[in-house]
Amino acid sequence: MTRYQLAEHPTIEVEVITAGLACCTLEVEAAATAGLLLPVSGEQISPAPSILVISGTVTDALLPAVLAQIDRFPEARLMSFGACATSGGPYWDSPPVTKGIDQFADVAVYVAGCPPRPDAFVAALLDLAHSGVAP
Amino acid sequence: MIHSFIALLPDKCTSCMLCVRECPAWCIHLDSHTEEVTDAGARRPKKINVLDSFDIDYSLCMYCGICVDVCPFDALEWDQHRALISDSRADLTLGITQLTSENDSAN
Numbered sequence A: 001m002t003r004y005q006l007a008e009h010p011t012i013e014v015e016v017i018t019a020g021l022a023c024c025t026l027e028v029e030a031a032a033t034a035g036l037l038l039p040v041s042g043e044q045i046s047p048a049p050s051i052l053v054i055s056g057t058v059t060d061a062l063l064p065a066v067l068a069q070i071d072r073f074p075e076a077r078l079m080s081f082g083a084c085a086t087s088g089g090p091y092w093d094s095p096p097v098t099k100g101i102d103q104f105a106d107v108a109v110y111v112a113g114c115p116p117r118p119d120a121f122v123a124a125l126l127d128l129a130h131s132g133v134a135p
Numbered sequence B: 001m002i003h004s005f006i007a008l009l010p011d012k013c014t015s016c017m018l019c020v021r022e023c024p025a026w027c028i029h030l031d032s033h034t035e036e037v038t039d040a041g042a043r044r045p046k047k048i049n050v051l052d053s054f055d056i057d058y059s060l061c062m063y064c065g066i067c068v069d070v071c072p073f074d075a076l077e078w079d080q081h082r083a084l085i086s087d088s089r090a091d092l093t094l095g096i097t098q099l100t101s102e103n104d105s106a107n
Helices: A023-033 A063-072 A083-087 A118-130 B018-022 B066-070 B096-106
Strands: A002-006 A009-016 A037-039 A051-055 A077-081 A109-111 B005-008 B028-037 B046-057 B076-079
Touching: A002 A023, A002 A118, A009 A023, A009 A118, A023 A037, A023 A051, A023 A118, A051 A063, A051 A118, A077 A083, A077 A118, A109 A118, B005 B046, B005 B096, B018 B028, B018 B066, B046 B096, B066 B076
Parallel strands: A051 A077, A077 A109
Antiparallel strands: A002 A009, A002 A037, B005 B076, B028 B046
């Protein structure tokens, strides 16, 4: 578990579960390296996150675990980060890959890219935050 | 340059379908029809392809640039563009107008 806050919007905190689905997860660290995210000390998990980011390839085998996390936070809005989470991406014709998390849960915002750039991650977070979700 | 958008120059596109067939993610959809054109002084009319629709599904695109490389007529080019963020997956599929106007606004 790593915690960050947005450099230009410190009230928005990002918690990263160190169990990435695939390579898109690394973009958070890339954003931190680029100075878009600043590390925050502390290990506690937010009891009610307002945004959940699904980043990376969701396989049918892993889908129940992902949906269980989504069900834990019914108030949270979903961000589908990257081509894999949105549509299966380059694995769109692979049988074990889930072609879009939006088949199983409502997605508030889609971010295109393979992977999207770190600034796209920050832009999408701000987009959600400014559209009425308390950060 | 940041490779964040693939723009279309529709006047250069001959609907040859190379980009569609080479795309690893199969995210390009192209439709065209054939028209006969009679040039002045020509002995018989020639047939040309007319582009009807050209869509890039950016929810699938992996920004590999193979389409840009294979296009024999340089009708696709890298462009700088803001991140594509949408609240609808369908809106991530861009047609001729959007692929072109983004290109114009960047220049």
